[in-house]
Amino acid sequence: MHRRRRTALVLSAAIAAAAPLLTACGSDAHPGAAAVVGGQRITVAQLENRVNEVRKAQRAAVPDETQYQQVLASTSGLTRDTLHNMVLDRVLHRAAQDEGITVTRKEVLQMRTGLEQQAGGAKGLETAWLQKYGIAPEQLDDNLRLQLEAQKLASRLGTDTSQPAFWKALSQASEELHVDLNPRYGSWDVQKSSRVDAKTPWVREVTAGAQQQTT
Template identity: 65%
Template sequence: MHRRRRTALTVSAALLVAAPLLSACGNEAHPGAAAVVGGDRITVEQLQSRVGEVRTAQQQATEKSGDYAQAVEKTGGLTRSTLQSMVLDRVLHRAAADAGVRVSRREVQELRDQVEKQSGGRKAFEAGWLQQYSIAPGRIDDSLRTEIEAQKLYAALGVQPQTEEGQAAFWGALSDASKALKVDLNPRYGSWDVTKSRRVDAKTPWLREVSAKDSQKA
């Protein structure tokens, strides 16, 4: 696989991974919102629409093979991972803007042309991103913009992404952006760890208490 392609995929994977840490939980102060980022609402409807785009793309991609059920099974946490991406994209954009990073449409198109060629064409490229990152074809340009922002942020910070120092500086910048934006998740989707800039599942101790009582009765 081409080096530039590996770099892009590595950045995407890093941005999509969630950590098993917990910060302050969200609240019900924003009814109808899946999350509030910098005062802007990501509505439940918007989240469901984004998930629907992926499911439709998966269905179309597996129409001949009949593997749609398998594709759905592999992406069982799609709603939460999609919300993670929607929030983190905004956090990254804020961190990049704070560092003076700008991305042009030309840069996005140039990267797309390059990666499509490396992938063997547009269809193969779109299929690969759908399968690996659950990104619908219509959202790929947004994803590529995020890729470029991440790479430019590393450069603006004067660090390399392959080093521990680079990772610490990068995630530190995202943590600062998360704090500034005051990310607030609807509790049904977990909470936002401002230190790691990642969505985490909420702890539900009452479930363990109920389970323990049931076990005692049994």
């Protein structure tokens, strides 16, 4: 993952990627889990709920069916992007904890108020975050908390989120948390603190079969 893409993910929590059409339920080691981070599962159901929040918001924002289909096509990697962000949230939070960093509710509200003023109101901010970053309104505050943690962590390290020192801290947190992704979603690159697609033959075969059934 290029530095520019990694930085955008931390600060915006949204990266586009292609997602295979799979229906299996969890890996053998962690049935029903999309990922295990620090011994805590992110279940497939939790992931699907998060994705559904985004799709529901997109549907409400784009009532025209043709335009909505275009939105779906442009965000075809939403499931993998969302899981990536859910894992990275925990990795970044761990890195912030390691440095004694906390973010208060007041700080989140202050940041949101400032952004709402720039966006022309609460609705404008929600729409902007949905369109630009694939963040549903229900997750907006959590995303802002993530950004504040990233900013504080970079400041504590005397760097910024585009520099190796910042990503080294995330890499260390990834190691501490022993991130384990369900193979259907790829794998976690500890050094880059990033999800990567797995080169697994059965994934390609199942994906191809699913696509044939839908054509």
